[in-house]
Amino acid sequence: MDITAFQTFLAAAATGSFSGASQRVNASPSSVTERIKQLEHRLGTKLFIRDKRGCQLTPAGEKFMGPARQAVRAWEVARYEVSLPERFERSLSFGGQYFLWDRLLLGWLDDVREAAPDLALRVTAGAWARLNRDLAEGILDMIVVHDPIFRRDISAERLFEDQLILVTAGDPARWREDFVRVDWGRSLGLEIAARLGLRPESGLVLDLGQRSARWLITNGKSGYMPEYLVKPLLESGKLTTIENAPSFEFPAYVCWREDVDPDLAKEVVESLKRRSPAP
Template structure:
């Protein structure tokens, strides 16, 4: 079972056709068919149902999707680690939630690379669900995020205090007709829904992090955003806080794998906490 075969399987699952997978992995359709056939033989399971419309994952195929993704990512990371120049004695995989990536976090990263010249960095962004999963599966070492999953084998500290507030790019008195649900984690979504007693009418759910504010401004809609991420928009008047709406505590955390060198982690955490990430 090689990396090319796994990538072909994932491409077919994503595109829904063997011909689409062939274009994705730069192979002929017959090669894709043969790779999938060999993979099914190795696993002793049928992975796809095929018809004139394309291909669909079987129950076995759906079960194999997660480990196939994990295997491909693990091999990619391993290849990255092996290719590091000899002057790097340590590598660190760092991730942060979309809503936290701005000029302040970028400036922190630049300083951290200078402070730790022996460290090679692999840096990513994502939604909290993905970051939590990547931490649990070992693809990330340290992450900054709003909605962590607390685990015994991971350390965590509050990075800064924040809160979710209801803001609008339109008339605050009309916010109920213009409300859009913005994803900030399952538990927070349930708490907001129970407190507001409102069903969004827009037929739209946003999971765009800080960019969700751009949508609220452009389309005169209302939704909950971290105060930190909309502070400048509140100052310039492009967004307004909806009066009398509830606010929800929403601290940001830094989480890390306890297997890391404690002294090194302490330095990274301290530098993050002093980086002014909650400054307006």
Template sequence: MDIISFRTFLAAAATGSFAGAAKRIHASPSSVTERIKQLEYRLGAKLFERDKRGCRLTAAGRKFMGPAQQSVRAWEIAQHEVSIPENFTKSISMGGQYALWGAELTGWLATARKQMPHIAFRVTAGASARLNRDLSDGFLDIAAMYDPVFRPDIGTEKLFDDRLILVSAAHEDNWRENYVRIEWGQHLGVEIASRMDIEPSAGLVLDLGKRSANWLIEQKMSGFMPERVVMPHLKNGQLKIVPDALSFDYPAYICWRRDVDPQIIADLVLSIKACFAA
């Protein structure tokens, strides 16, 4: 089993180009081309159609997606399982969006380790796009995020309701002059730009999660942030809500792979929801 080639294949399928795959897996474009070529030779089938715009999966490539994902997931699980001490009987890979790794999730992790001493945890933080991809590819078992991709093989339950609000560290009347786009999901970004008639002039897109609030404060700028995230800054006056600006529903979710032990998932979901409800 050539896991490196499988990962290369999955990266090319996800990015739509061999160059994009090279960046994702930190390899040279020539290495990606050679790995795909060797994989196609071993399988006896062409996996991609390539042109100047990038690459597209062939019918054979689409059929190979499932086995490749399962193989990579099996290898990741095997690596993790053999490395954990003998007193742990299960392992869970947990991800959380940057904006959610505050007191709630860190507190949950400490509590979960005490309540579930037989489970070994691997935790990570990331943007929603990466968390969705890692859930789909099997690198994560469960994740908390604002912008999930709803899929039949991924279970989803709402954690809490939130909304994106326009806040500013400058004078609210001049917010357009200091507006910066903050990445909270492609579809919502398009809706905000359309309904607010915003054309960002800062030449900057932030994908820093809750750290984006610090940028707004330090640089005296404005942008959309989850209300729950910026509430402390609103209370101390570092940020102010722009009057009469639209707000956008932005609930947070807990998502999990349906092929993970359902009892463990049920316990984890219950404990994570309790932390955010406290």
């Protein structure tokens, strides 16, 4: 079983091009081409149709996605678990959006380590797009994000309710002139712009998580931020809410792969709920 070839196949399928796959797996485009060619030879079928725009999965390639993900995940789990001390009987790869760690997930991490000393954890922070991708490709077992990608092989549950609110660190009367778009997902940016009649006049999009709030404060700008995240900044007066501005639902979800042990998934979800803000 050639795990490198499987990883290269999944990268090409995710990016839609061999050149994109080469960047993701840190290999030359010619190496990617050769790996896919050898994999197709061993399977006895074509996995991709290539043209000037990139590559598309064939029907056989679509069928191979599931087994390839399972193989890569099995390898990652095996490589990780064989290096663990004997006291760890279970393991979980977990990811959360950057801005959720300070106020939520760091405390949860302390809780779960104390409650489940037999559970080995590998945790990471990232942007929603990368976390969703890593979950789909089997690199992560469970994630907490505000913009999940719903799939048949991934379970999802609302963790807590939140909303995006318009805040400013400058003059509330000038919030339109000071507005900067903060990226919170695929569709919310378009919805916010349409509801408020805004144009991207600043030429800037922030995707910095909690650091976006710091930037707004430092530069006296306005933008949409999660209420849970900026509540302490509103209470301290560093940010001000723009009255009568529309708010937008922004719930957080916990998502996990269906091949995660059901008892472990339930245990972790319940521990996350205990740490989450009350509705």
